[in-house]
Amino acid sequence: NYRCRSAFKLLEMDDKLRILRPGFSVLDCGAAPGAWSQVAVERVNALGTDPTVPTGFVLGIDLQRISPLDGAVFLSEADVTDPGTLRTIHSLLPAKKVDVILSDMAPNATGIKELDHQKLINLCLCLLNLSQSVLKPKGTLLCKFWDGQESRLLQGRLKEQFQDVRTIKPQASRKDSAESYYLARQYKGK
Numbered sequence: 001n002y003r004c005r006s007a008f009k010l011l012e013m014d015d016k017l018r019i020l021r022p023g024f025s026v027l028d029c030g031a032a033p034g035a036w037s038q039v040a041v042e043r044v045n046a047l048g049t050d051p052t053v054p055t056g057f058v059l060g061i062d063l064q065r066i067s068p069l070d071g072a073v074f075l076s077e078a079d080v081t082d083p084g085t086l087r088t089i090h091s092l093l094p095a096k097k098v099d100v101i102l103s104d105m106a107p108n109a110t111g112i113k114e115l116d117h118q119k120l121i122n123l124c125l126c127l128l129n130l131s132q133s134v135l136k137p138k139g140t141l142l143c144k145f146w147d148g149q150e151s152r153l154l155q156g157r158l159k160e161q162f163q164d165v166r167t168i169k170p171q172a173s174r175k176d177s178a179e180s181y182y183l184a185r186q187y188k189g190k
């Protein structure tokens with residue numbers, strides 16, 4: 001039982017594109033209520049349920065409170081864009097860096113399409129900063145965005161820093177016409 005229907009978007013993307021593997025370490029940004037983290041815990045084998053494959057790790061972070069979940073570590077009431085959060089993230093990670101950064105973050109929508117778009121693009125740009133200190137070389141970043149004028153700019157930035165960048169529109173988010181995801185793989189960072 002997933003905490004939220006959004007789980008099906010990640011399941012769909014992961015089934016198709018193999019983003020999460022057993023043993024991977026994952027940072028889930030905008031994790032509340034925790035459905036993506038549930039999927040991540042299963043797919044990286046964070047509970048060690050399958051003893052024949054490596055055991056992974058999941059750290060979820062959100063502005064909101066996230067109810068505890070077996071196999072995940074949660075950092076609640078924390079802002080990903082706050083530079084102070086970085087230190088806390090590092091203190092909670094088993095190793096210095098993660099294999100995958102997931103972001104299903106969304107700002108509180110104002111209803112003004114252009115403004116909401118901007119705000120979400122800014123959140124995604126912050127993730128590029130975060131990647132520098134938290135993402136392993138060759139790592140993956142999956143981030144939600146609402147399409148608009150600045151999408152190209154974000155895509156360009158991603159292409160500078162990742163070898164493979166593609167746009168995904170999961171079936172499961174079809175009804176939300178503006179919502180898409182960038183999947184950026186093969187991080188070039190040192």
Ligand code: SAM
Pocket residue numbers: 003004006007029030031032033034035036037061062063064078079080081104105106107108123
């Ligand atoms: N993927 C989640 C799941 O499956 O349960 C749903 C995520 S929900 C669509 C978006 C979340 O992003 C909200 O809970 C919101 O609080 C969070 N968020 C927005 N801005 C944030 C920020 N600056 N730092 C951390 N979380 C943020």
